[in-house]
Amino acid sequence: MTTIPINTRQDIDYGTPLPASTETVTLRVDGVEVTVPKGSSVMRAAATAGVMVPKLCATDSLKSFGSCRLCLVEIDGRKGYPASCTTPAEAGMQVRTQSKKLGDLRRGVMELYISDHPLDCLTCSANGDCELQDMAGAVGLREVRYGYEGENHLDATKDASNPYFEFDPAKCIVCQRCVRACEEVQGTFALTVDGRGFASKISPGQMEAFMESECVSCGACVQACPTATLIEKTVVDAGTPDYDVVTTCAYCGVGCSFKAEMKGREVVRMTPYKDGMANHGHSCVKGRFAWGYATHKDRITTPMIRKRITDPWTPVSWDEAIGYAASEFKRLQAQYGRGAVGAISSSRCTNEETYLMQKLVRAAFGNNNIDTCARVCHSPTGFGLKTTLGESAGTQNFDSVQHADVIVVIGANPTDGHPVFASAMKRRIREGAKLIVVDPRRTDIVRSPHVEASYHLQLRPGTNVAVLNALAHVIVTEGLSDDAFALARCEPASYAQWKDFVSRPENSPEALEAETWVPASVVRGAARLYATGGNAAIYYGLGVTEHSQGSTAVLGIANLAMATGNLGRPGVGVNPLRGQNNVQGSCDMGSFPHELPGYRHVLDDSVRALFEGRWKVSLEKEPGLRIPNMFDAALDGSFKGLYLEGEDIAQSDPDTTHVTAALEAMECIVVQDMFLNETAKFAHVFLPGSSFLEKNGTFTNAERRISRVRKVMEPLAGKEDWEVTVALATALGYPMHYHHPSEIMDEIASLTPTFTGVSYARIEELGSIQWPCNERAPDGTPVMHEHEFVRGKGKFVPTQYVPTTEKVNRKYPLILTTGRILSQYNVGAQTRRTANVEWHDADRLEIHPHDAEERGIHDGDQVTVSSRAGETSLRAHITDRVQPGIVYTTFHHPESGANVITTENSDWATNCPEYKVTAVQVTPALKGSEWQERFQSFTSEQLGLLERAVGVRSPKP
Ligand code: SF4
Ligand code: SF4
Ligand code: SF4
Ligand code: FES
Numbered sequence: 001m002t003t004i005p006i007n008t009r010q011d012i013d014y015g016t017p018l019p020a021s022t023e024t025v026t027l028r029v030d031g032v033e034v035t036v037p038k039g040s041s042v043m044r045a046a047a048t049a050g051v052m053v054p055k056l057c058a059t060d061s062l063k064s065f066g067s068c069r070l071c072l073v074e075i076d077g078r079k080g081y082p083a084s085c086t087t088p089a090e091a092g093m094q095v096r097t098q099s100k101k102l103g104d105l106r107r108g109v110m111e112l113y114i115s116d117h118p119l120d121c122l123t124c125s126a127n128g129d130c131e132l133q134d135m136a137g138a139v140g141l142r143e144v145r146y147g148y149e150g151e152n153h154l155d156a157t158k159d160a161s162n163p164y165f166e167f168d169p170a171k172c173i174v175c176q177r178c179v180r181a182c183e184e185v186q187g188t189f190a191l192t193v194d195g196r197g198f199a200s201k202i203s204p205g206q207m208e209a210f211m212e213s214e215c216v217s218c219g220a221c222v223q224a225c226p227t228a229t230l231i232e233k234t235v236v237d238a239g240t241p242d243y244d245v246v247t248t249c250a251y252c253g254v255g256c257s258f259k260a261e262m263k264g265r266e267v268v269r270m271t272p273y274k275d276g277m278a279n280h281g282h283s284c285v286k287g288r289f290a291w292g293y294a295t296h297k298d299r300i301t302t303p304m305i306r307k308r309i310t311d312p313w314t315p316v317s318w319d320e321a322i323g324y325a326a327s328e329f330k331r332l333q334a335q336y337g338r339g340a341v342g343a344i345s346s347s348r349c350t351n352e353e354t355y356l357m358q359k360l361v362r363a364a365f366g367n368n369n370i371d372t373c374a375r376v377c378h379s380p381t382g383f384g385l386k387t388t389l390g391e392s393a394g395t396q397n398f399d400s401v402q403h404a405d406v407i408v409v410i411g412a413n414p415t416d417g418h419p420v421f422a423s424a425m426k427r428r429i430r431e432g433a434k435l436i437v438v439d440p441r442r443t444d445i446v447r448s449p450h451v452e453a454s455y456h457l458q459l460r461p462g463t464n465v466a467v468l469n470a471l472a473h474v475i476v477t478e479g480l481s482d483d484a485f486a487l488a489r490c491e492p493a494s495y496a497q498w499k500d501f502v503s504r505p506e507n508s509p510e511a512l513e514a515e516t517w518v519p520a521s522v523v524r525g526a527a528r529l530y531a532t533g534g535n536a537a538i539y540y541g542l543g544v545t546e547h548s549q550g551s552t553a554v555l556g557i558a559n560l561a562m563a564t565g566n567l568g569r570p571g572v573g574v575n576p577l578r579g580q581n582n583v584q585g586s587c588d589m590g591s592f593p594h595e596l597p598g599y600r601h602v603l604d605d606s607v608r609a610l611f612e613g614r615w616k617v618s619l620e621k622e623p624g625l626r627i628p629n630m631f632d633a634a635l636d637g638s639f640k641g642l643y644l645e646g647e648d649i650a651q652s653d654p655d656t657t658h659v660t661a662a663l664e665a666m667e668c669i670v671v672q673d674m675f676l677n678e679t680a681k682f683a684h685v686f687l688p689g690s691s692f693l694e695k696n697g698t699f700t701n702a703e704r705r706i707s708r709v710r711k712v713m714e715p716l717a718g719k720e721d722w723e724v725t726v727a728l729a730t731a732l733g734y735p736m737h738y739h740h741p742s743e744i745m746d747e748i749a750s751l752t753p754t755f756t757g758v759s760y761a762r763i764e765e766l767g768s769i770q771w772p773c774n775e776r777a778p779d780g781t782p783v784m785h786e787h788e789f790v791r792g793k794g795k796f797v798p799t800q801y802v803p804t805t806e807k808v809n810r811k812y813p814l815i816l817t818t819g820r821i822l823s824q825y826n827v828g829a830q831t832r833r834t835a836n837v838e839w840h841d842a843d844r845l846e847i848h849p850h851d852a853e854e855r856g857i858h859d860g861d862q863v864t865v866s867s868r869a870g871e872t873s874l875r876a877h878i879t880d881r882v883q884p885g886i887v888y889t890t891f892h893h894p895e896s897g898a899n900v901i902t903t904e905n906s907d908w909a910t911n912c913p914e915y916k917v918t919a920v921q922v923t924p925a926l927k928g929s930e931w932q933e934r935f936q937s938f939t940s941e942q943l944g945l946l947e948r949a950v951g952v953r954s955p956k957p
Contacts, residue, residue, distance in 0.1 A: 005710055007246045007259060011274055014060040015043035015053070015071070015085055027093035042095055043071055043084040053097050054106055054138045056113075056131060056226055057175040058085040061274075061281055062184055068175055070109050070135060073097050081105060106139040113173050114141065117227075118154055124171075124228050125236040131226030132173060156201075161211035163835035164233060164289040165222045167204075171229040174200050178221035178230055185282050187426035189449040190214040191221060202229075211838070216822060217285040218419065223271065232269045232289075241268040248699050248707040249287035250348065250692035251825050253578030254278055254398070254420045255701025256287050257768070260693065260712045267291060267693065267712065277768050278398055278701055284419035285836065286825055293833040294691035298675050301717040304686040304949055309664070309942075313686065313949035318719060318727070325643070325685045326731035328668035329365070332641040338620075340639055341668075342369025342630055345591045346646030347377075347580035349721065350697025350709055352744040354582070354589040355597060356725040356736070357645055361624070363617045364734035368602055368624030369639075372591035373647050374583050375627050379910035380545040381576040382587055382599070384554025388562065389784075390791025392599050393584060395573035396537065397703045397770060397782040401428050403571030405534030408436045408526075410557065411464065411543020411916075412577045415444040416822040418541075418702075421577070425539070426451050434533055436526045438467060439543060440817055441846075441888055442881045455526040458883060461817045462917040463516040465549045466801040467523065468556035470509040470516070472502040474527035475563060481531065485565030490794035498559055498796035507801075515803070517883070531564045535571030542579060543819075546916045548804045551909035556799040563796070568785045578702040580826065585700030588755075588771070589748070593624035598752035614751060617734065626911050627653065628904070631662035641668040643728070645721065646689060650678035651827040651894045654902035654913040655869045657931070672724055675829055678894050681942040687724050688717030695720040697741045698763070700771070704781070706758060707768040804917050806905050812867060812919035814851065814887050818898060821890050828892035843896035844877040846888040847922060852878045857924055864925040865889075865901055867918045872897035873929045876922075887922060900931050 019039030026035040027045055034049035041064055046053050056068040064085040072081035076094035081102065084095070096102075114136060121127055156169035179191040179202065190213050194203045204213035222230040235241075241261035249256040257276025261269045270291055272283040303321030304313040316324070332340050342365065345357040354372070361370040374382075382392035389395070398421055401407065407425060414422035422445065429435050429451045437446050438457040446453045459467050475481050476499050486495050505511060509520035509527075516523075530536050538561060544553045558574055566572035578584055590597035600607040608619045625633060627649070633639030635658075642663075653659045663669060663682035671680040672687040680686055694715040700706045711720070719727075722744065726736040738744055742760040749755045757773035757780075770780040784790065808815060823839035825831045845863060857863055859878045864871060865887070874889060874896055882888050891898035905914035928936075 005245060007244045012047060014047040015055050015058040016041040016064045017060055017062070018044070025089055025091040027089050027091065027095065029095045030097055036089055040089045041085050042073060042075070042082075042087045042089050042093070045089040046073075046084060046095065046097055051097055053084050054135050055085060056135055056173065057177060059177060059224060059226075062177060062180045062224065065176060065180065068109065068173075070106055070139070072102055072105055074099060074102065103140065107141050110136050110139050110141045116153055117173070118170055125231055126228035126240065129240040130228060153201075159209050160233075161209040162215070162217060163838050164217060164285075165219065165230055166233060166236065167210060168229050168231075169201060171227045172202055173227055174202065175226060176202070177224040177226060178202060181220040181224035184427070185220045185224075185423065186216070186218045187423045187430070187449070187451070188214055188216055188218070190216070216419070217289065217839075218283060219285070219288040220282060223281075234268050238263055238266065238268045244271070245710050245712045246273055246708070247692065247710045247712065248581070249283070250581050250699070250709070251286045251830075252418055253580060253583055253702040254418050255581060255699055255705055255707055256283050256420055257707060258283065258287060262712060265713045267294075275767055278703065278705055278707070279420045282420050282423060285823055286831060290831050290834040290836045291693070292835070293674075293830040294693050295716075296833040298833060299688070299716055300674070300676055300686060301688050303688060303717070306684055306945075309682055309684070312945045315949050321685055321687060322724070322727045322731050325668070325670045325687070325728060328684070329641050329643075329732060332668060333365070336638065336640050338365070339367045339369060339624070341365055341641035341643075342367065342371070342625055342639065343643040343645070344627060344630075344647050344649065345370065345372045345586060347373050347583040347586040348646045349582060349586065350695065350741065351582065351585040351589050351700060351706070351748070352697045352741040353645065353722045353725060354586045354591050355744055355748055356722055356729070358590045358597070359615065359736075360643075360725055360729040360732070360734070362611075362619055363615050364729045364732040367620050368593045368622065369630065370591050370624060371593055371627045371630070372586045373580070373652065374587050375592070375910070375912060377542055377579050377912065378545055378576055378583050378587070379592070379912045380550035380554050380907050382592075383551045383909045384558060385574065386599065387797060388555055388558035388795050389567070389574075389789045391784060392587060393704050393784070394575040394702055395567060395784045396570070396575050397705070398424060400570045400573060400783060401425055401537060403535055404428060404433050404537040405571070406434045406436065406529055406536035408438070408530060408536065408538045409445060410438040410538060410540040412539055412541030413439070413443045413445070413819055414539065414577060415448070417579065417820055418577045419822060434529055436529060438464070440883065440886055441819070454529060455522055457518045457522055457526060460515070460517040461815050461886065462547060462804045462806070463801075464544055464547060464553040465556055465799055466512045466516045467518060468553060468560065469502055469507040469799060469801055470512045470518075470523045471527040471530065472556070472560055472563065473507040474509060474524050475531045475560070476502050477508075478528070480528060481563045482565030486563050489568075489789065490562050490796060494796040495563075498563075498798055501798035530560070535569075536564065536566045537571060537573050537575065538566075539575045539577055541577045543916055545907070545912055546914060548806075548905050548907060548914045549802060550907040550912050552799045555797045559796050559799065562794045567794075568783070568787070570783055573783070576702060581701070582699045584702060584704060585698070585706070588700060593626055597748060598754055610751060614747070628906065628911050631659060634662040634665045637665070640666050642666055643670045643672070644679060645672040645725070648673070648677040648679050648827050648829060650682065651899065654899050654915060655904045656897060656900045657870055658904060672721065675833075676942070676946060677827070677829055681938065690715040690717065690720050695722070697722065698745065704770045705768045706763060706771060708760070708763050804905065804914060806903060806914060806917050806919055808885075808919045812921050814885060814920050814922060816865065816867065816887050816889065816901065816918040816920040817916045818889055818891055818902070820892065824890065824892035826892070827894065832893065840890070840892065843874055843890045843893050843898060845874040845922065846877050846879050846882050848880060848882050848884045848886070849878050850884045851887070851922070852876060855922060855924065857922070862925045862927065864923050864929060865920050866923075867901040867903065867920045869903045869918070870897070870900040870931060871929045872900045872931055873925050873927070887920065895932060895935060897929065897931050897935065
């Protein structure tokens with residue numbers, strides 16, 4: 001059993017937020033001199049001086065409010081007793097926080113609160129973790145004179161509708177911290193105060209239950225509540241936590257930092273960490289609440305093997321499973337050649353695990369057949385940004401958005417996909433920044449409380465490049481470009497060539513209107529705003545990359561930013577929003593078949609020599625197979641063995657029928673995962689994986705921020721994932737000798753120029769590090785390309801629009817596009833095993849009322865969706881979020897078969913699949929598709945084979 005690194009840092013609540021001012025004021029609080037930024041409250045100044053003024057309605061994540069009157073102080077030269085939370089600290093002030101009069105006043109306030117509060121402290125779930133209780137003690141309240149028999153709220157009804165927290169209004173002191181958290185931190189405005197004075201009550205929506213309201217279950221109100229009114233159900237069940245460990249969310253690319261709050265070796269709650277640089281103490285429903293999958297009964301904790309996929313599984317020891325996998329891989333290489341095997345890593349893996357996977361492939365398999373799921377999401381980002389700017393990563397930190405005047409969201413749905421960053425973005429928009437959204441669908445960010453896009457370019461899926469060219473056309477032909485920046489910072493010849501290209505009449509918004517469906521006036525307005533509205537930042541997602549011209553669109557985005565001078569300082573930039581927690585890291589760690597860690601080509605002799613020297617092995621020069629090439633080679637009979645860690649290609653990759661045929665054609669598939677996922681149904685060896693709570697390592701988020709993942713419990717199957725890869729490499733005849741992931745990071749740092757300053761010790765010291773971190777940037781790099789681009793001069797690349805070959809016709813008249821939803825995560829393996837299914841228990845097909853009516857489809861009807869690749873069946877949801885001619889679905893549930901219908905089309909440069917454009921027909925259906933029937937029967941068969949494996953905990957269908 002290893003020691004758990006307990007977080008010893010005490011969270012101080014300064015009462016009001018830290019102002020941004022660089023000016024300071026010096027004052028005295030209880031005789032202690034203290035200097036604070038101008039604009040700080042007296043309460044904050046006191047806390048900085050180590051003096052905690054009693055408070056209830058104030059907390060430092062929210063603006064001061066001044067309602068509870070508990071924080072009164074005396075200030076020399078001022079009359080009365082001002083509230084310290086709403087009084088600005090001024091130079092020379094003399095503040096007293098303690099006096100007999102102040103004590104009497106505070107006790108009087110507390111008496112009123114307590115006289116309308118249940119007297120059940122000893123049995124209350126928040127006992128020992130309640131600010132009301134603490135404050136009663138702090139002000140010395142010993143008795144309540146008013147009696148409890150008068151009018152009160154003690155019999156108010158509890159709302160337990162939310163699966164993760166409950167709301168007991170009997171305990172509410174109406175401090176409104178919850179209401180303000182929902183508005184200021186989350187930006188959802190789901191809570192209101194109903195009534196006035198004594199009758200005032202907190203209510204979700206119009207006196208609705210939480211689950212019926214607009215609430216998105218982010219938990220910010222629960223965290224802000226100073227009483228047990230809003231409290232996590234896990235705390236009610238298990239009691240208040242004893243200690244905490246700081247770690248990183250394993251869901252999306254925002255990379256929120258959390259305190260895993262523990263009782264013994266069990267997680268009681270996940271509390272967003274105030275000092276987390278990506279999230280500043282905020283979270284979404286997934287990170288804060290959806291961690292129960294880690295101990296779900298479906299976890300398989302015993303290694304298993306079988307000769308054929310029709311055989312029952314046999315539980316075996318780790319040694320036997322790893323020995324069997326290694327002997328099979330060796331047999332296949334001896335029989336079919338060195339290139340007959342390969343591996344696919346996942347962006348859910350830590351950096352260290354990913355590094356080891358590619359090292360195993362290159363050093364132990366002796367080929368470059370390593371790829372990652374980033375292939376199917378952000379590989380065009382790597383190509384596009386490297387080509388134009390010289391580095392395959394986003395340019396900014398998240399905080400940069402607070403300096404943006406214009407925010408452009410292209411092909412991304414941040415409120416669902418990157419919720420915590422969306423909250424930061426919405427805050428900035430509420431402060432006055434303008435918003436441009438480029439998306440075929442009316443996503444929530446287009447219009448939400450106090451947020452409205454100035455322009456929504458509701459384009460036809462597949463026409464991103466045409467829209468980007470039209471925007472560029474307006475900027476260049478109307479003379480809105482920043483020529484001084486572009487000529488000084490970029491290659492002049494490429495700039496001239498690009499200007500010439502985009503100025504052509506065929507790239508005008510008017511010429512492209514019929515193709516893109518975006519009115520020319522809207523394009524012109526958006527282009528003018530982007531080019532002239534001040535600091536303009538572009539945030540984009542898979543709606544840009546997952547196209548046949550995904551790489552071209554990324555080039556187009558970088559061109560726009562260079563032409564308008566929107567790079568190299570806070571508030572601007574080109575920012576890919578990464579889908580999974582470690583997409584950035586998995587690319588950085590060399591898990592593409594043509595690149596070693598740090599994006600260095602395998603063809604480069606000096607780079608190979610560097611790794612050969614360190615790894616003591618000779619490396620293959622030829623780039624290996626990409627994921628789609630592996631499938632094709634498997635069907636050709638030349639690719640026979642695959643090692644997958646955390647990646648479920650049978651569900652996540654396009655054209656499922658093709659993928660599963662390739663899996664069936666292979667002789668040895670080794671799956672390392674927490675659950676018997678869809679791919680594992682085709683596997684011959686199952687190696688139990690560990691959740692993020694069971695291992696050490698690092699994740700790198702969308703802003704290049706490397707954060708620690710810390711083990712809070714022992715791996716259920718006895719091994720952390722990196723240990724399994726070490727054992728497999730060793731069994732393959734290439735021994736690896738690591739005792740802790742920190743040693744793997746040391747090796748990465750020693751071999752990767754952008755990581756030379758990274759170590760676990762430095763991460764410990766700084767909290768997290770944004771690469772590049774080296775001699776030139778010892779504390780990391782929040783904003784890239786400040787003085788020059790990584791490649792020296794920026795390179796403009798003309799972006800000829802080439803329509804996709806996936807065309808609608810009479811047989812397939814609609815375009816299907818796909819995306820995700822807030823409560824679920826990717827293939828749903830984790831979130832489907834949590835109460836998040838209460839929000840989304842099945843994927844649905846969004847269809848416009850006009851298209852539905854034409855087909856006789858009603859809301860909730862089962863419909864058949866057929867494409868050139870296949871056919872599946874879903875329930876319809878009729879909505880005008882999508883335009884006529886467009887249908888949309890999520891892909892979180894395997895039985896939906898969303899990828900049965902997506903085609904094999906892919907990006908010309910990187911093979912990233914064209915998930916976002918599939919021509920389909922939709923018709924009413926009475927039952928599931930043939931594919932779904934086969935899926936159900938294969939699933940039952942495989943679960944039956946699992947149940948016959950003695951001693952293995954088996955999932956129920
Ligand atoms: S629910 Fe909690 S945070 Fe909200 S008003 Fe009541 S006591 Fe304050
Ligand atoms: S959980 Fe989040 S969205 Fe829901 S009411 Fe609380 S703060 Fe608002
Ligand atoms: S925003 Fe992303 S990283 Fe943050 S808590 Fe939610 S899922 Fe986790
Ligand atoms: S804490 Fe200042 S008025 Fe409530």
